[in-house]
Amino acid sequence: MAMTITEKIIAAHSGREAARPGDFVFARVDIALGNDITAPIAIRELAAAGIERVWDRTRVALVPDHFTPAKDIASAEQAKVLRDFARAQGLTHYWEIGRMGVEHALLPEQGVVGPGDLVIGADSHTCTYGALGAFAAGVGSTDLAAVMAIGKAWLRVPESMKFTFTGRRRPWVSGKDLILYTIGEVGVSGALYRAMEFAGPVIEGLPMDDRLSMCNMAIEAGAKSGIIAPDAVTRQYVRGRLEREAVYYASDPGAAYARQFEWDVSGLEPVVACPNLPDNVKPAAALSDVRIDQVVIGSCTNGRLSDLETAAKILNGRRVAEGVRCLIFPATPAIEREALRRGYLETFLDAGAVVSPPTCGPCLGGHMGILAEGEVALATTNRNFTGRMGHPRSQVYLASPAVAAASAVTGRITHPAEVAG
Amino acid sequence: MRGKAHVFGNDVNTDEIIPARYLNTIEPAALAKHCMEDADAEFVKKARPGDIIVAGENFGCGSSREHAPIAIKAAGMACVVAGSFARIFFRNAINIGLPIIACPEAAADASDGDELDIDLAAGRLKNLTTGNSFAFPPFTSEIQAIIEAGGLMAFVKGQVRK
Numbered sequence: 151m152a153m154t155i156t157e158k159i160i161a162a163h164s165g166r167e168a169a170r171p172g173d174f175v176f177a178r179v180d181i182a183l184g185n186d187i188t189a190p191i192a193i194r195e196l197a198a199a200g201i202e203r204v205w206d207r208t209r210v211a212l213v214p215d216h217f218t219p220a221k222d223i224a225s226a227e228q229a230k231v232l233r234d235f236a237r238a239q240g241l242t243h244y245w246e247i248g249r250m251g252v253e254h255a256l257l258p259e260q261g262v263v264g265p266g267d268l269v270i271g272a273d274s275h276t277c278t279y280g281a282l283g284a285f286a287a288g289v290g291s292t293d294l295a296a297v298m299a300i301g302k303a304w305l306r307v308p309e310s311m312k313f314t315f316t317g318r319r320r321p322w323v324s325g326k327d328l329i330l331y332t333i334g335e336v337g338v339s340g341a342l343y344r345a346m347e348f349a350g351p352v353i354e355g356l357p358m359d360d361r362l363s364m365c366n367m368a369i370e371a372g373a374k375s376g377i378i379a380p381d382a383v384t385r386q387y388v389r390g391r392l393e394r395e396a397v398y399y400a401s402d403p404g405a406a407y408a409r410q411f412e413w414d415v416s417g418l419e420p421v422v423a424c425p426n427l428p429d430n431v432k433p434a435a436a437l438s439d440v441r442i443d444q445v446v447i448g449s450c451t452n453g454r455l456s457d458l459e460t461a462a463k464i465l466n467g468r469r470v471a472e473g474v475r476c477l478i479f480p481a482t483p484a485i486e487r488e489a490l491r492r493g494y495l496e497t498f499l500d501a502g503a504v505v506s507p508p509t510c511g512p513c514l515g516g517h518m519g520i521l522a523e524g525e526v527a528l529a530t531t532n533r534n535f536t537g538r539m540g541h542p543r544s545q546v547y548l549a550s551p552a553v554a555a556a557s558a559v560t561g562r563i564t565h566p567a568e569v570a571g
Numbered sequence: 572m573r574g575k576a577h578v579f580g581n582d583v584n585t586d587e588i589i590p591a592r593y594l595n596t597i598e599p600a601a602l603a604k605h606c607m608e609d610a611d612a613e614f615v616k617k618a619r620p621g622d623i624i625v626a627g628e629n630f631g632c633g634s635s636r637e638h639a640p641i642a643i644k645a646a647g648m649a650c651v652v653a654g655s656f657a658r659i660f661f662r663n664a665i666n667i668g669l670p671i672i673a674c675p676e677a678a679a680d681a682s683d684g685d686e687l688d689i690d691l692a693a694g695r696l697k698n699l700t701t702g703n704s705f706a707f708p709p710f711t712s713e714i715q716a717i718i719e720a721g722g723l724m725a726f727v728k729g730q731v732r733k
Contacts, residue, residue: 174713191597191637199724217595224595274635274659290637290663296727304713338582339629343658372629374658427582514591514634535586535633537609542590 152402154310155379156345159285159399163268164305171309171408179209180394181243181263182297183271185253185510186214190231191291192272196298204239205301211243211262212236213253216510221517251482251508254278254366254450258358259482264388265380266397270294270303275450275532277368281361282388283380283399285345288369308345308374309408310401311336315352317416322566324460325360326452326530326550328352329367330421334431335411342372344408347401352415353378358387359456366451367532370428420565422528423548426536434553437563444527445470445558446539447551448479448506449513452530455485457551462494464555464570465501471561476503477519483508503558515539521546528557572649572670573699574621576685579610581627585660588631588639599645602638606646620647623689625681627653631660640664650689652696654678665714666723672696677705 151168153161161169163177184192189212196204204210212232220226236244243262250256254275257263263279269286270276272294279286289303297303313332328348333340346368353361361378368376378384379400388396420434447453447461458480470476478498480486486508489495495505512519513531521527521540527547529539534546549557552566559569587610589602596602607614607624624643630653631639640663643651651664654675664671670691677696681687685700696705710718720726 174711187594188635188637191641194597195724199728201728222595228595228597272635272637274633276635288635288659290635290640290659290666292637292666292723293662296666296723299724299727300730304717338632339655339657342629342655369633372632372657514586516591516594533584533586533633535584537590538586542609542612 152404154347154401154405155283155377155399156285156310156347156375157307159266159268160305160307169307171307173307175305175307176302177268177305179270179297179301179303180267181209181211181269182294183211183253183257183269183273183276184294185216185273186218186229186232187216188272188291188294190228192294192298193231193235195292195295199299201299204298207240208242210241210298211257212241213245213250213256215250215252215508216514217516218250218509219247219507249483252450252453252510255454255481255485258282258362259484261388261391261393264392264394264396265384266399270297274369275366277373277376278362278366278450280365280368280375280377281358283378283384285375285377287375308343310345310347311341312347312349312407312410314350314412315415316350316412317352317414319352319415320419322420322552323418324550324552325356325364327418327421328415329364330423330431330548331418333367333371333429336371338370338427338429339372341368344373346371346373346376348376348378354381357456358383359454362454363451367428370532420550420553422553422563423534425534425545425547428532428534428548434549434563435565440547440563441526441561442474442528442557442563443525444519444521445474445476445554446512446519446527446529446531447554448481449510449531450481451532452551453479453481453485455488457530458485458489458494460551461555462497464552464559464566465503466497468501468559468569470502470558474558474561476558477506477512478503479506479508481508512539528554528563530554572621573686573688574623574649575619576623576625576681576683576687577614577618578681578683579624579626582629582632583610583626584633585631585636585639586633589636589642594636594638599641602642603645606642615646618646618648621649623687624648624651625678627678628655630656632657635659637663637667640667640669644669652678665717668722672707674705674707
């Protein structure tokens, strides 16, 4: 019987011929992931259960990226829990500050996750890796502990929803705009428990960075996972970096979907998600009277090289508006180094922006850019919940790097064409 | 179990349940002090052990932080009743043994301060204030097995021994 790519990957990891939506399976995990917020609880649970060794020291990835470089003593202690555990277990995938990057940018970049994998991560944005043609889902800490113990996870096979994008992307319309538009259409619980499959000519023409940013936000529609069938772009991306053999899956013709959407996006302009939910989506051009105090460019959604390239293109020869703080977070050391080599970092400094080391910091209101009461931020991150970036009465708008950089220049939400033509 | 309802709306996210500014600890008692703080800053002062959180659709959306159900459980809440649950929160609650009930009708019926009487084994919720009763479906056998083992880690230990 015909299966979706998601059903095929889950079936292949649970020793079954087929997997059907609603089936409970005990699936073999290729990579298990945790960070300095979620892994300490998992490590505590593992110890409490009397389990001394992880199932495979080459398949557990720990990334201290959230509150690092440590923001306070308590955070330093949490990061130390990871460091000590990684050392004691002899984990091959632990990155210390200096090599560490934002987990969902780092793991694809380092070839730790790839096509055909089944990845379980104690971080909700684990769904990012679907961009490579993997099944990847976020879980909590106890789930991570269980996977670290036995290398398997209980999963309910999700129903799939298919989103086909046709037409031609207009200038300044990125993967971020496509996913914000999608969330705006289906709502924050519109894909609850489901797999979101993105397809069509627009996706085929989308660079990997944009694909990663789309699958990253599948969780913001409530989805279990997001996925894009591997193609030439995927093969090019994983070549020379993947640790394991890639397995390429595709959905069968006639595979069953719970819902299907087909959108011609030729008329789509850059969009912004307004406070306080990611589905409150409006055209950027309609929000030009919204003044902002801070711009954040970075995160697991939009801190990759092409995101910085776009920001540099707009900020080149321009200045961040008086009274606006523009914070830029390259997501990994490799991205930061390449941005340095290409002159982007100098462009940012010339424009009056500040460049931070890789960290999740401001995205979740952790550190490195917390908002005061009443302040407004425009960020390339993924959540604009109440108090997400600081004070419960601060506000966050979500947009692409192009809109963020243009808005930094004017001090209000701005369509990139207004600044850069 | 019997307790007083504290009613919230749709899409209550984990940043509201336990804001990230408190995630530098994993101690349940420390997390409990800030339970629901960004949805209702007075919640911890109002709530009594055994009370019940009631909410609309998609409760616990957002971050995977298990600190959210841990904070609710450590604050002494007996149960969460919602129209539906975000999937990671659902897993986390089952895994740590926080009772949760998806029952849109019961959630819609309850107002702040209503007295709820819940029989988990029988799948029955009675709102003693409105006088209305509701049935909710049992968990699937796979989830029931985790609950009966006493949470996911106890279940996994059983698996390791086999």
